[in-house]
């Protein structure tokens with residue numbers, strides 16, 4: 654897959670393309686359906702597949718002091734889109750140009766002139782151009798001799814009580830807010846994870862028998878609800894099992910900043926400065942304020958037992 658950071662670096666000489674446009678944060682099953690349709694249409698029509706996506710959210714562009722609250726990093730988006738066999742990925746900022754170009758010029762200047770697009774694939778609710786004017790109908794009505802546009806139906810959640818629910822990044826965020834990390838796989842086909850560099854803390858962990866690897870994230874990073882989780886940790890290509898506390902540690906310091914700390918089972922190495930990826934498997938309980946460190950230790954022991962069962 655070829656990656657581009659601006660539209661003008663795309664060279665369509667000698668190629669014709671099929672294109673889709675979207676934010677694609679989390680590349681959930683709905684996004685995957687659109688991207689698979691794009692590769693199918695590309696193959697059938699001997700075209701190269703192109704995805705246009707954005708490095709910041711529309712919300713952060715339109716609203717002041719609102720930051721991106723993506724579920725995953727841009728690097729994650731690139732990896733997931735590459736896995737689906739897309740030929741070209743263009744990631745550009747959602748800026749004044751993107752926000753103000755009207756649908757007609759989007760088709761003429763971007764799709765036809767820059768990308769030499771012959772087919773366009775859009776998700777069921779996907780629009781492009783100023784005021785969201787650009788749609789499948791708009792393209793098929795005004796540009797039928799140049800581009801054929803296809804709409805991809807929504808992907809629904811496939812389990813009993815929620816069968817009418819459309820899969821979306823907002824639904825994934827809602828699940829995480831409820832601590833339902835064990836249900837994320839049904840939306841994305843993979844678990845939720847957080848990645849960071851292990852940094853030193855107050856060194857209290859090892860004194861109480863539970864050294865914890867701490868990572869710090871940008872305040873904009875979307876995180877699951879506060880509490881204790883059974884987790885799997887990826888470190889230098891190896892997988893470890895553990896328990897992660899995500900919270901403010903009311904028993905020891907009631908800190909203002911969120912801490913994400915993981916005790917790894919059967920592990921005793923120094924890993925400050927190393928990158929770890931924490932996969933959230935199941936929420937075990939809420940974070941609580943204990944009357945003493947002794948009580949906290951007893952509870953952490955119980956958490957470990959429970960996590961080992963969940964992760965077995």
Ligand SMILES: Cc1cc2nc3c(=O)[nH]c(=O)nc-3n(C[C@H](O)[C@H](O)[C@H](O)COP(=O)(O)O)c2cc1C
Pocket residue numbers: 854855856857858859863864865867881896897898901902903904905914915916939940941942943949953956
């Ligand atoms: C599995 C686990 C559960 C925890 N649960 C709580 C909790 O419910 N309440 C709390 O105040 N701190 C909780 N902690 C945080 C501990 O207070 C913290 O790990 C300890 O103070 C070590 O801090 P340090 O990494 O700065 O040395 C938990 C830690 C772990 C590993």
Ligand SMILES: Nc1ncnc2c1ncn2[C@@H]1O[C@H](COP(=O)(O)OP(=O)(O)O)[C@@H](O)[C@H]1O
Pocket residue numbers: 851852853854855856857858859860863864865866867915916917918919920921922923924925
């Ligand atoms: N089983 C383990 N789980 C997590 N970290 C461990 C473990 N064994 C050793 N460590 C190391 O110890 C550090 C945590 O010790 P801790 O006393 O909690 O210090 P800190 O307050 O600096 O996090 C980790 O960052 C890691 O380098």
